[in-house]
Amino acid sequence: MSRWKRGEATVERLLGEGSLQQVHGAQTRGEPWLERARGTIATAAAVADADRASACTLAYDAARFACVALLAQQGLRTTTRGGHLAVEEVVRAQFGETFKPFRDLRIRRNELEYPTYPDEPIEPGEAEEALGAALGIIAAADGLLPHLGMF
Secondary structure (H helix, E strand, O other), X not given: OOOOOOOHHHHHHHHHHOOEEEOOXXXXXXXXXXXXXXXXXXXXXXXXXXXXXXXXXXXXXXXXXXXXXXXXXXXEEEOOOOHHXXXXXXXXXXXXXXXXXXXXXXXXXXXXXXXXXXXOOOOOOHHHHHHHHHHHHHHHHHHHHHHOOOO
């Protein structure tokens, strides 16, 4: 497999900034991350009725694991400097608007984890929307993973 060209400049910039790093060996296997995403989204769905906030947070985690799978498959990993924001930037630069919902999930997760008010309400349909968005990201990552080579 050849290097994924789309978004190459973004990846190179983030590598240069120290927001991304290259990895080798077993760290370049994306499938375990996708399996983790599938397990996490199943857990999110199981708790959605009882705990909408946790379901939203877990849906975000599942989507992030799917995105990390794509990076791993290319021999890439974010650093603590780049964090979750670098994951978002890389997948959107490389794989386009299919991964746009990841941004919304990330922002909402941050609002839930670091609320202005601890009793901030979670709307009734919010967990289902988050689950749907995460499932779409997981499906897209699943389709892309076999086509990715090392960066």
